[in-house]
Amino acid sequence: MVIDNSQSQLCAGSKGLTATTGLFAGKLLRRLGLLSALILFPLLHGCANLSGNKQTNDKDASQFNAELGAKYLQRGELDQARLKLEKALEQDDDNALAHISYARLQQRIGNADGAARHFELAIKLQPEAADHQNSYGVFLCEQNDLEGAQEQFRKAASNPYYKTPWFALDNAGLCLLDADDLDGAETWLRDALRENPRFANALLHMSDLTFRQQRLTIADAYYGRFREYGNDSAASLLLGMNIRRALGDLQGAKIYAEKLLNNFPDSREAGEYLTRPL
Numbered sequence: 001m002v003i004d005n006s007q008s009q010l011c012a013g014s015k016g017l018t019a020t021t022g023l024f025a026g027k028l029l030r031r032l033g034l035l036s037a038l039i040l041f042p043l044l045h046g047c048a049n050l051s052g053n054k055q056t057n058d059k060d061a062s063q064f065n066a067e068l069g070a071k072y073l074q075r076g077e078l079d080q081a082r083l084k085l086e087k088a089l090e091q092d093d094d095n096a097l098a099h100i101s102y103a104r105l106q107q108r109i110g111n112a113d114g115a116a117r118h119f120e121l122a123i124k125l126q127p128e129a130a131d132h133q134n135s136y137g138v139f140l141c142e143q144n145d146l147e148g149a150q151e152q153f154r155k156a157a158s159n160p161y162y163k164t165p166w167f168a169l170d171n172a173g174l175c176l177l178d179a180d181d182l183d184g185a186e187t188w189l190r191d192a193l194r195e196n197p198r199f200a201n202a203l204l205h206m207s208d209l210t211f212r213q214q215r216l217t218i219a220d221a222y223y224g225r226f227r228e229y230g231n232d233s234a235a236s237l238l239l240g241m242n243i244r245r246a247l248g249d250l251q252g253a254k255i256y257a258e259k260l261l262n263n264f265p266d267s268r269e270a271g272e273y274l275t276r277p278l
Contacts, residue, residue: 062092070101073108081105096125100132107139115139130155130162134171141175149175153188166195170202177209185209200230208239216246234260234267245278254278 069084082105088098103118119136126132137152153172157165173188186209192202207222220243230236241256257278260270 058091059095062088062095062098064088065091066095066098066101069105070097073101073105078105078108094125096122096129096132099125100129100135103139104135107142112143128159128161130157130159130165130168133159134168137168137175138171141171141178144179146175146179146181157191164196166192166199166202169195170199170205173202173209174205177205182209182213198229200226204230204236204239207243211239211243211246216243219243220247232259232263234264234269237264238269238273241273250278 065084065088069081069088072078072081072084081101085098085102085105088095089102092098099118100122103115103122106112106115106118116139119132119139122132123129123136133152133156137149137156140146140149140152150172153168153175156162156168157172159165162168169188169192173185173192176182176185176188185205189202189206189209192199193206196202203222203226207219207226210216210222211219223240223243226236227240237256237260241253241260244250244252244256257273260267260273264270
């Protein structure tokens, strides 16, 4: 947009006037007369439009940079993500996408204080966005704040606008499973499967939980259901091998072990298997 320079100069000198247009109008009419006021008012109205256009442009630019930053973060290009997200926040500090993406970036680089602050700002700006609460819950679980994590997962799962509450319920169960609170984990995981009986993550985690409880037949059943709906990972193959070995099925265990070593040779799970091979 091309802006006449004379109007820009007038706007620069009249910011205080446009903020109090109603009060200023009466004084202007008395001091300058009607004709002068009729000439000046359209120019002052243009100042308000310029200010509004700048705010709109800043918000649009901020959203563009926030989306770019989020994509860079997803691809693991952390330096580019940081530059774009910091620019987005500079342009519009009320951009929730910029805050939640910057929080995830700070989480990735181990800046817990910065991550927490931006998670909380994102949730404050978009309290209806359950994904923000779910992500914050995962972060708090990583920080061993189990109570805070459960609160965020609970809020996310109970949000009526959240289309996939089983993700938050499963995350809550996994958080407690990793903390060896098997009873608490089971409650959350059963809730996740009530919401979505075919959710592979929850089926795998229930298989892991019941295996730890030495309920081998049930663990094997959950694992079988997981195999119907989920894809192999290093963790799932190691669990499958351990279940078959515990059941005395060494041939079945060998099949899972070979898949683990062939498909995920550099994984932690492959290293764990090699310390205790069949």
